[in-house]
Amino acid sequence: MRLPLIGTLKLRGRLTLYVTLLAxxxxxxxxxxxxxxxxxxxxxxxxxxxxxxxxxxxxxxxxxxxxxxxxxxxxxxxxxxxxxxxxxxxxxxxxxxxxxxxxxxxxxxxxxxxxxxxxxxxxxxxxxxxxxxxxxxxxxxxxxxxxxxxxxxxxxxxxxxxxxxxxxxxxxxxxxxxxxxxxxxxxxxxxxxxxxxxxxxxxxxxxxxxxxxxxxxxxxxxxxxxxxxxxxxxxxxxxxxxxxxxxxxxxxxxxxxxxxxxxxxxxxxxYATMHKLRAGTAVAVMAVVALAALAALLLSRGITAPITRLSQVVRRIVQEGDLTQKPDVRSDDEVGELARSFVQLVDHLRETTESLQRGTQVLTDTVAELTRAAEQEESNLTRQAAALQQTQVTAQEIKQTSDVAAERAAAVLMVATRADELGQSGARSLAESMSGFQALRDQVNEMSEQIGGLNERAQRIGGITQTVKGLADRSNMLALNAAIEAVRSGEHGKGFGIVAKEIRTLANQSIQSTGQVGGLLEDITQAILKTVELSEQGQLRMEAGMVQARTSGESIHALTEIVQDNMNAVRQISGAVSQQNAGINEIFGALTDLSSLMHETMVGLQATQRVTQALREVAEQMQHVARSYRV
CATH class of the missing domain: 3.30.450.220 (LuxQ periplasmic domain, N-terminal subdomain)
Structure with a gap:
């Protein structure tokens, strides 16, 4: 640790200070x-x-x-x-x-x-x-x-x-x-x-x-x-x-x-006596300090004078690079030993400088050759890298085309699979439709038979209606005759006349109801006849539809077989495209690895060039340093 004041002093000042302090x-x-x-x-x-x-x-x-x-x-x-x-x-x-x-x-x-x-x-x-x-x-x-x-x-x-x-x-x-x-x-x-x-x-x-x-x-x-x-x-x-x-x-x-x-x-x-004693002691101490400082100054000057002359020689060597100088120090103490060791150091430094100058020349020539070889290698690697980059671009395009083909083959395979499923579903639906048509035809036949029976029952009801009408007419005539007889009977026939009147009213109502029922039966009969006609027409159309549905089922079955064949072909094409895409991926991966290797080679070559440049600079610095000394 450097003290704020002592660290700025030279050796002579520090020696004076230290000796004074010790004394x-x-x-x-x-x-x-x-x-x-x-x-x-x-x-x-x-x-x-x-x-x-x-x-x-x-x-x-x-x-x-x-x-x-x-x-x-x-x-x-x-x-x-x-x-x-x-x-x-x-x-x-x-x-x-x-x-x-x-x-x-x-x-x-x-x-x-x-x-x-x-x-x-x-x-x-x-x-x-x-x-x-x-x-x-x-x-x-x-x-x-x-x-x-x-x-x-x-x-x-x-x-x-x-x-x-x-x-x-x-x-x-x-x-x-x-x-x-x-x-x-x-x-x-x-x-x-x-x-x-x-x-x-x-x-x-x-x-x-x-x-x-x-x-x-x-x-x-x-x-x-x-x-x-x-x-x-x-x-x-x-x-x-x-x-x-x-x-x-x-x-x-x-x-x-x-x-x-x-x-x-x-x-x-x-305390006056004590203060006088303290003042006298301080004066005596100051005098001793001054004498000690003077003695320390003389001692430090005798020690540092040879070191100063040695420092001047070192400064001249550093500034002028002259290794032919020798310090003029005549002393048998440690400073004299330091001066003689310094002379030996300068001699070794002179020999080292001569060897360094020869070595720097050899190093400079070697670095120049290494630089030319590195430049030639860089040129070759640059061309190879350009060709490899073009190949990688082409492989990338092929890979993209193969990916598109694989995607489309997968899409066609999905469409064919869907068509096959739809064909099979249509065949099943058509078979179910044929079964439905057959059941519907049976129901239509049964309904025709029931309508025929209903027509017969309606005719029977019509006959019964005619019979009821005849009975009503006769009841009306009997009631009319009873009324006439009641009139003839006078007072005794009034009750019978009232009954006859009521019977006549009921007969008229029966005649009206019978007429209405006859009209309804006529309408029902016409509707039944119309229904029978429509059932016969529907049965004919159903027969024609069944023929057409049977023909469509045969066409759908043939179409299903064609779709199955196409799906097998598409599956084979998709497998081939997948294998081709895997091979292209392997080729692209190999090209990528080769490109990375080429990049690493270029990085290594650039590092070699930097090292070569650093060696060139070091060689120049060493040559400059070696030439800065005169030997």
Whole structure:
């Protein structure tokens, strides 16, 4: 992989760079490790110093608070204070508080309160008067409530006390009855919180001696509220301060449990020595890097000078093709061995070039002969391909004609087969028709006989009709005579006359009906005669049709035999055409294979020509290369 910058450098530049890196890298690593270790040690020392100062401040304040709390509790057990509260006479208590104020100057004042918050005695009368009328405020004060519960609190330390006019720590303890345990009042000792500044003076002086002007100490509550800052009220902010803290634990119970004592300093100041060490180390390293780079440059120049001269000889051989040159390198190291090997390489290259020139001439002549033979072979194959293509076209036409003949022979065979089927079907139909005609003739004969019998029955019915008519005429005459006799009989013959009248009516109706039946019988007889005549004519025509159908059956049978003979002939012709078509297909397939073979031969010949052309070009290139060197 080529690096973006190093890949563009020449050998001299790369050698200078690599040697410089080999010389400088261990130095840089060791220097970096030393500086890092020193920096970590100095940082650890700074943090340890700050931690010690924070712990010292914590121990001092914690011991002071514990001592002050113990003192306040012992003062609250004083018998004179208890007696003053019981007797309500405070001259003795004022004296006690005044002496304590003079002895313990860290307290700014001491006040004795009753249990209802009234100030009854103080270290000074002015201080007692300052609490006059403030009983309610005293009872609501956090330190007073804590004292009534027997404990201390520091919640009021975060603000300035209005009575004392400063920031004080209210250390208040209950005054209890000696025997009954009843609370009599509360003793307040206001610890001057400004006295913490006297405690930290020694630590600040040590920091100034170390030239650490930014050193500061802070006291914070557990919530982070600042209770004390050695820099005063107008404390400046130290960005990214180096800080360590100590926490006031419950090992020694006091009012400051949970407070954080912080020692901090400006990092630019505490790390100034480390920054100077780092700058000096960087200057020394840069000087060493410059010396190493100079030495590496001189070394790489001594190594690459012979290689440069050898490269110039190689470039001249490549550009001018002059193999008679020899590099002027006098050295016994690896570069000298490379130069001598290069001289041997040039000698071998000279011999190879001479052999190459002779070989290229032979190769050129051989390629020329091979080209002429390939051209002659291509000409012959071209003529053969043209003749074969013409033969293939003719065979294709014959094949198409044979296919058409085979299709037509198959069509004629199908037509002949259909004609044979139709002839056989016609013969069967004609035989069935003859059978039908015979049955029809029998039915016509039978119908003629039945019509003749029907004619005879109609004549018989006519006779019966004449008889009935005669009977009706006689009944009419008898009825007429009966009517005449009934008239003659008068009244006795009226009933007989009515009967005679009815009989006469029936006789007339019988005569009319007989006339109608006679007319119908006449019509039936004429129809029967006409039917008999038509049956005789149909029978004659049927006989003539049967003769013609018999003649047609014989003709159809002869036609069927002719069609059968034609179908056999067509089947033989179709078989011969199929065999001829199969032979033509084989001939066409052979011609197609021969054409494919001829095409493959042409492709091979063209490939040979391409190879010959490539050999010609290679020979020309080899000849050009061989002639480009002077030997």
């Amino acid at each position: 400088v890298a261990p130095l840089l690593l060791s220097t970096w490790a030393g500086v890092s270790t020193t920096q970590e040690m100095m940082q650890a020392q700074v943090h340890e110093m700050l931690r010690i100062e924070a712990e010292g401040l914590k121990d001092l304040v914690e011991a002071s608070l514990a001592e002050r709390e113990t003192s306040v509790r012992s003062w609250a057990d004083d018998a004179l204070l208890r007696e003053s509260l019981q007797r309500d006479t405070y001259a003795l208590s004022d004296g006690v508080l005044s002496r304590l104020q003079l002895r313990y100057t860290t307290f700014t004042g001491l006040v004795l309160f009753t249990d209802d918050g009234r100030a009854v005695s103080a270290s000074t009368p002015a201080l007692r008067d300052s609490f006059a009328g403030q009983e309610a405020a005293v009872r609501d004060a956090a330190w007073f409530k804590a004292a009534q519960q027997g404990r201390f609190t520091s919640t009021t330390l975060t603000q300035e006390d209005p009575v004392f006019g400063m920031q004080v720590l209210h250390l208040a303890a209950p005054v209890m009855e000696a025997r009954g345990g009843r609370r009599l009042g509360v003793l307040l000792a206001a610890y001057d919180w400004g006295q913490v500044g006297e405690v930290v003076k020694a630590a600040l002086a040590r920091a100034r001696s170390r030239k650490n002007e930014s050193f500061a100490l802070e006291v914070r509550t557990a919530s982070g509220t600042v209770l004390f800052d050695s820099r005063g009220k107008d404390a400046w902010n130290i960005p990214n301060a180096v800080a360590e803290q100590a926490i006031n634990g419950p090992e020694i119970p006091d009012v400051g449990d949970g407070w954080r004592f912080v020692a901090l300093s400006d990092p630019e100041e505490v």
